Amino acid sequence: MCDTLSVMELASPRKAAPGDKVAVVSPSFAAPGFAPAVHEQAMARLQEITGLVPVEYPTTRQLGATPQARAADLDAAFSDPAIRAVLATIGGEDQITVIPHLDADLVRADPKPFLGYSDNTNLLNWLWTHGIAGFYGGSTQVHLGPGPSVDPIHAASLRAALLTGERLEITEPCESEDFGIDWQDPAALTEYGDREPTEPWTWAGPEQAVTGRTWGGCIEVLQWILTAGRFPTDPGVLQGGVLLLETSEELIPACEFGWILRSLGERGLLDAVDAVVVARPPTSSFEVHRTSAERAVKRAEQRDAAIETVKRYNSEAVIVVGVPFGHTRPQWIVPYGGSMTVDGAEQRIWADFA
Numbered sequence: 001m002c003d004t005l006s007v008m009e010l011a012s013p014r015k016a017a018p019g020d021k022v023a024v025v026s027p028s029f030a031a032p033g034f035a036p037a038v039h040e041q042a043m044a045r046l047q048e049i050t051g052l053v054p055v056e057y058p059t060t061r062q063l064g065a066t067p068q069a070r071a072a073d074l075d076a077a078f079s080d081p082a083i084r085a086v087l088a089t090i091g092g093e094d095q096i097t098v099i100p101h102l103d104a105d106l107v108r109a110d111p112k113p114f115l116g117y118s119d120n121t122n123l124l125n126w127l128w129t130h131g132i133a134g135f136y137g138g139s140t141q142v143h144l145g146p147g148p149s150v151d152p153i154h155a156a157s158l159r160a161a162l163l164t165g166e167r168l169e170i171t172e173p174c175e176s177e178d179f180g181i182d183w184q185d186p187a188a189l190t191e192y193g194d195r196e197p198t199e200p201w202t203w204a205g206p207e208q209a210v211t212g213r214t215w216g217g218c219i220e221v222l223q224w225i226l227t228a229g230r231f232p233t234d235p236g237v238l239q240g241g242v243l244l245l246e247t248s249e250e251l252i253p254a255c256e257f258g259w260i261l262r263s264l265g266e267r268g269l270l271d272a273v274d275a276v277v278v279a280r281p282p283t284s285s286f287e288v289h290r291t292s293a294e295r296a297v298k299r300a301e302q303r304d305a306a307i308e309t310v311k312r313y314n315s316e317a318v319i320v321v322g323v324p325f326g327h328t329r330p331q332w333i334v335p336y337g338g339s340m341t342v343d344g345a346e347q348r349i350w351a352d353f354a
Contacts, residue, residue: 010133010213010337012354013111015165016084018051022162023077023085024140026060027070028092028119031141033061035183039089042145046087049144049155050162055083067094071101074123079106085162090141091118091248096224099123104130115161115333117326118248121217124336125225128215129232133337135161135353136217136244137325146180147192151330160353161333170323170349173330174198178282178295179249180329193329196292198280199299201322201347204307209343210275210318214335216244218326220252223260226267235268242340243269246279246326247302251288254301258309265313275318275342277349278306279326318344 016022024043026032032039039061043054057073059065077086099122107130114120114127115138124134137143138161143154150158153173160166180193215238216222222245225231243264247257264270283298284290290298303321310319320342325332332351334340339352 009131010128011111011131012133012338013113016052016162018163020052020084021055021082022046022052022087023080023083024054024056024060024087024089025070025073025077026062026065026089027074027098027116027123028088028095029090030059030061030063030065031090033063035141036061038141038145038183038188041189042140045144045150046140049150050159052085052162060089067097068101071098074098075103075106078112079110081110083112085112086114087138087140088114088116088120090139091116091120093119095119095122096228099126099230102126107132113161117246118218119221121221122225124217125215125230128337129230133335135333135338136214136336137331137333142180143329143331146183146188148190153330153332157333157353165354167350167352170325170332170334170351172198172201173324176280176324176328176330178284178328179286182286199296199322201320202303202307203344203347204311204319205315205317205344207345208318209341209345210242211339211341212241212274213337214242214244214340215337217246217336218248219245219257219260220248220250223263226263235272238269238272241273242275242277242342243273244277244279244325244334244336245306247281249282249285249327251283251285254298254305257302258305261306261309265309270310270313270317273314273317276306276310277323277325277340277342278303278319278321280322280324280328282327318342320344320349323349
């Protein structure tokens with residue numbers, strides 16, 4: 001088990017400046033090797049939006065790279081003083097095997113922000129347990145490369161995370177897609193996926209404002225992390241915090257989401273936090289096709305499971321469901337270990353990107 005760590009002891013790495021170098025790595029799936037045209041467009045847009053210079057590593061495009069090789073690239077990025085941030089190209093499903101090969105002394109010697117989501121919950125949690133805050137969200141292959149342009153809320157939060165460190169209100173973009181166009185289709189470079197209007201977020205719990213440090217991520221991956229014993233033994237490390245939860249493109253049913261959330265409750269994590277923020281879930285995929293009405297039903301089922309389960313373990317938690325920081329697009333990047341204000345009275349969310 002990890003040693004107990006106070007959530008108030010996290011370091012917020014300093015920001016980059018235009019012209020600085022940023023690492024672009026593939027700690028899980030090397031999507032750039034599968035769809036290089038999307039990757040090349042992502043790199044151009046990254047430079048255009050931020051003024052930062054992307055640096056690739058041996059496994060950034062290497063399909064089937066070993067966990068040890070991917071860990072070596074991460075160590076190289078975190079230890080290079082010229083690199084001022086580390087960005088994941090995408091998630092995957094086996095990053096849990098990379099974590100044991102990482103060198104914690106390197107990240108502590110020169111803290112720098114890491115951006116990623118989904119399977120990158122593994123790395124964000126590992127950095128968090130070693131006192132380094134990061135950012136949940138961002139995938140060069142999903143959010144920078146495809147489509148006619150980068151979504152405004154994604155670009156704004158990307159700049160805030162990497163450059164400016166400002167405080168932003170997390171707002172609803174009023175449209176969403178569960179998945180984009182197949183990367184092998186040239187249209188993926190110029191068109192979005194099928195987008196539909198979004199419904200208002202659902203709020204529950206006390207009508208009060210809560211400010212706390214965030215932890216969480218993709219709920220399927222959190223289950224793996226807890227099973228592997230990579231979380232402090234004392235759930236009190238989350239005391240007063242904000243729990244972030246979202247689900248992946250695997251489209252787990254609402255009952256399974258509820259079961260995992262129940263386990264977090266039994267572990268004492270739900271009782272410790274003051275707020276729970278649940279992302280808008282994807283409810284369709286390349287393999288699973290549903291009508292708009294069927295997708296709405298699936299989202300409602302997960303919403304109800306989230307609210308019911310959290311209330312069972314913590315009736316005083318402020319809850320909001322539907323915030324776009326997960327596997328749907330447009331996507332907000334949000335602090336991981338940084339500060340977030342969840343205001344149940346005003347029904348607004350603010351994130352500090354310092």
